[in-house]
Amino acid sequence: MKHGCKAVIAAARRTAVCPRGGALAKFQADELAAPVLAQLIVDAGIEPGDVDFVFLGNALYGGGNPARLAALRAGLSQTVPALTIDTQCCSGLDAILMGARMIEAGAAEIVLAGGTESFSRSPIRMTRPADRTEPSVAYDRPAFAPDSFDDPDLAEAAAKLAAETGTTKEAQAAYAVASHHKAASAQAHFRERLVNAGGTFPENDSFTRNLSLKTAQRAPVLAGTQDTGLSAATIACEADGAAAVLLMSDDVFHQRFDQQKNATRKAGLKILTGRSVGGSPGDPALVPIEVAKAMFSELGTSAKDLAATELMEAYAVQAMVTAERLNLAFEDLNRLGGALSRGHPIGASGAILAVHLFDLLAGEEAPAEGARNLGMALIAAAGGLGSGILVSASV
Template identity: 55%
Template sequence: MTAHPLILAARRTAVAPRGGAFRALQADELAAPVIEALLLDSGVERASVDHVIFGNALYGGGNPARLAALRAGLPDCVPALTLDTQCCSGLDAILMASHLVRSGAARCVIAGGMESYSRAPIRMHRPATSKEEPVAYDRPSFAPFPERDPDLTVAAADLAAELQISRRAQADYAVQSHAKALATRKQAPGLAELVILPVAPLEQDAFARSLTQATALRAPILAGDRGTGVSVATVAVEADAAAAVLVVAEGFAQELSSSTSLPAPPVILDGVSRGGPPEDTARVPIDAMRTLLAAHDKKPEDFACLELMEAYAVQAMATAAAMGWPEDSINRSGGALGRGHPIGASGAILAVRLVQELQHEVDGAQGLCSIAAAGGLGTALAFMR
């Protein structure tokens, strides 16, 4: 019998810009308290966890998921896996957890993403001969063909030029993202999903500000021209954070004697990972979402709330327009433009946010989150309250 994956708990740290409140913490030090909070919320014993899966994009090796699991006090026998699909990593980890549970290979999996931009290692290419020097690099290649591996900001500017999405429209979108985040902060200063770290007690996402269109339009242009270019204000800032969910089989949830933090655990309906042209990463999630909707005979209006990644304003705008999503259902509490982009954790943050948004909906309401990643990857995941 197929096991139905449920999300028994969903937690995250606040998001802090690179060099901010979490500047001294390694990625696993951010993730371990999130794991502990999931177990406390759900009443699940540490020994009942079958697997830990975390996405991470900036570390040069090792297995930070295993470090986080051990730091959180999970038994040595619990395996842990770190995966890297760049920005999709956190959401892909949750999708992988749902596959394990659905297949019956596991009954209880902790899955999410972690990233410390502040503490990420300095990366260098090893010299080929003793006469050469190591060469530092900021990012690896995302495609083996240079002409198909553009700088992501340049690619975003090219997309804006192609679709004629003006710099002013992008600025307006960024202003709205910050405004939503600030409004949420005012209404609920301490979001229910946040884990407060004793060593760095940040009680809210730190970056959101009272951004105006005039200020956004004065921001330096990073790529493109004055008409449709991408600016500092319309690109999500580098950030540190961790986020995760506790994915369990329906039977496992029924066996728990203690109550959970979620009054009606959301069901993971399905998820899709897709590949597309590496030079046109921004539009790959459109294909992922269309594939997911077609598989379940769904329409955009069937989803009450959506969490779309805002690595670039133009990326989110192009995705929303192509799918025909209603504006009032997208990123109700703001997105990455007003929060920050902790690469490997960003997809998991979308999932945690979606779980929280669904708590404000009626039973049976559905939500969807989606993200793109360098190299032409896109992932979409659908939940139901």
């Protein structure tokens, strides 16, 4: 293995995303991920024994290392190690970053990485009491920062951001409608690309709909005020799904490509850089802005050089403010639709962004000279975390 290689996304796939209690409700998180991992091996034209490591993000599991379970279900060799990562919403993208770092360090040549989540089958959480005579206490969410830090509910933090920036309820609704419109336009694409596990999984994201502005504006406020509040239309719904990529070192990628007769270029995205950054737990939505700035500074590039940006839409206002402050072009933002139009399977959401970049930028022909060929994915997480990657279609 060679130190100093760059990681290339050689294949990328995901399942459909379905709201909690929907078409994927009967599957555990590892059962959702396994067919995705298996398909990636087929797409890349490798053998299961060629994989060096598996990283999967997951936020709601109760133990058991879902990455290992998924790897074994996918038919990988028992000798392939697997690690489950929990950085909440950043988990899926952080898993890809960790796989890329392993390749860059020369510790692996081929890695499967992504995320998986089943809101529907997630464990019921309870805290054991200090005194065994007391009953256990159920809870919905753990603490994401210690008591000495601000640790708001994420919807409350987003509502605060909307109030501070004057982002109206109507503007958020319009953004959500645009997200659904983009996703609806991409339905035919998804039917060709989503892993359906032999017809077991749906062929399209089931939450995407023909959402009208009038309907979106009528949705009741769930957090914040009537003027700038968040509604069911502008908050991504809880969902189930899985997504992953197959990473190769650029050396291995080109060796395999060169062995293909009459091939001019094999699809792939080179990961130029990536960041996992910490910020204020009280303002988690804003951390990805610093992630993007750090990546732009490192590479000497800017938003105008991006052909596609995948930005997590946990809340409409979060995406809107981030896009505005980074000067991201709306026409190049979430071109296949965002989380508002599909749902938010927490541990998988960051990996879905990477899969969409692959779908948008990785083609059989090299980009024309002078054409924009860069893509960026950004996501925020509870506790004040943010992650991102910047990729190139020129491998």
